[in-house]
Amino acid sequence: MKEHSLTKRLSSALVPAVPYLWLGVFFLVPFLIVLKISLSDTAVAQPPYRPVFEWSDIAAFFSGLDLENFALLAEDDLYLRATLSSVRIAAISTVLLLLVGFPIAYGMARAPERHRSLLVALVILPFWTSFLIRIYAWIAILKPEGLLTQALMGLGLTSDPIEILNTEWAVYIGIVYAYLPFMVLPLYATLEKMDDTLLEAALDLGSTPWRSFWTITVPLAMPGIIAGSLLCFIPAVGEFVIPDLLGGSETLMIGRQLWSEFFSNRDWPLASAVAILLLIILVIPIVIYRDVEARRVETRP
């Protein structure tokens, strides 16, 4: 009996610890390592930075750390421009994703119940092929002699090849295409739960379908809109593959900057500083969201 309660107590204490343990090992420790590297100086050595942590000389180790790399980020406006450009591209992409994703999710939630699980499966279906292959496929579609141009020329809509690959438009197309499931699924989850009689009640009280959509459907779908937007905006800010493959050399994004510091310049400390900067940028919207959500729950238990 006693042993029983002991194991029970142990397990009830351990179960909540599992997520913390996971986050500690796979997020907090790597984060501290990156933070440390960002405060180091670059060096032609293995590993390519100094100082390296040694138990024997902790004082010298700490005195070797400084904020030089962050100062450089602030001085060179390349990083500021890259950051702003990333946020702008991610924000526009998120809006486009909402515009494309909402009708899809709405249609799915309105579909007959027996079709819905199939529709959800179809939304997830693209994940079954490699992300990289799907992005490469877009090169074949968007390039000047590609499928899009051929189709439009065939329809007689254009006579010249259209220049879309290696522009920001190609990046938007790539992000919207690749991230769509992350927008559709949370939207679908909230829209599917919505009570249809609420819309009937709005119509009955004299609200046109269009107004009812804005006064009833959209506010009630807000948790899904926010969740979907965060799920798309956050990874889009740090996106590297899509701008690199589709955006050409002109498209400036912080993820690409990070990649080139790391692999081209072999400046690990500066790359780490960029990574920390990116993290800070992404934490802000989450904190704001949590704050808003907490206030919402407070006023309406």
Add this chain to the structure above:
Amino acid sequence: MRRTFAPWTDPDAKPLIRFENVTKRFGDAMAVDHLSLDIFQGEFFCLLGPSGCGKTTLMRMLAGFEMPTEGRITLAGQDLSGVPPYRRPVNMMFQSYALFPHMSVEKNIAFGLKQDGMPKAEIADRVGEMLRLVQLEKLAKRYPSQLSGGQRQRVALARALAKKPKVLLLDEPLGALDKKLREETQFELMDIQHELGMTFVVVTHDQEEAMTMADRIAVMDHGRIVQVADPGEIYEQPKTRFIAEFVGDVNILEGHVMGQESGLWRVKTASAEVPLTIDDPDEVLHSGQAVAIAVRPEKMTIQREKPGPEAVNVLTGEVWDIGYLGDWTVYRVRLATGEILRVTRANVSRFVESPIDWDEQVYITFAPGAAVILAE
């Protein structure tokens, strides 16, 4: 004082709502079947019937959520076909209440007024008036999730009344309330309807609710209206066996007509040795016709002593079950034929010496005027 209100008896009165030969099909299923019905201004009208009888479809057609497959509906002379729900001078109180969860009580009530572009000050006045009407002034800032079931019901009512519609539709308005609250709310609804002089159309499957509140009741079955009448007539003069059995409790005795003697029908049944005598002069019957005799439990008397020779309609049986309800006692009496009759007796005295007990031999009698003959 009971108001004398019966426009349906006046041949010149113009109905407010008119269903003309309305049919509604969902695929192969016939929800409403060639139905015609007039409802008058100021009426408290009840659509009563079991689930699936078409009463909700009828109401949804009036609200504009469904369109008739055939026939037409007019409101104050205006044909409603093609008029969308948001342009109809009709408001509905939903069974689930359908309160907007992201709006406070006052925002919910103001919703319909805002759609009409009413000035802000006027909206505030009207919302205040509605809150007073349903006695919810103190809860104006609350959200629906912070209210009890009864309070939500009142908000739903206030929201539907706020626009002062020509017709208020109520879909099972009291279905989600407990018994005590339901009773109170019934009377409140009647008072409010009376005060505003509005036309109320209520859908319900609860006959007690319909009986208490309605000026007239339409009993529906399989997409058709089987009887439209005031509650007393529905209860005392049911047209069919379905109505007799659906509205209230009833004992049915099956038999054959023997003939008419000095205005009273004589009916031979297996249940009684002597043919029964029934006073139902309006029925047109012929000898040998199979009929059902319907007698309400409270119109039968139960006694231990054998009735005198002058007594008519005597049945004998033994007490099968006794249910004590406080105000009433229900006896279930088994006849020799195996039929079980239900007889109720008001408990007028607190103490009864040697009350009727289980398994006792008893006599049941009823007056000729207590029964209704229903042609089979």
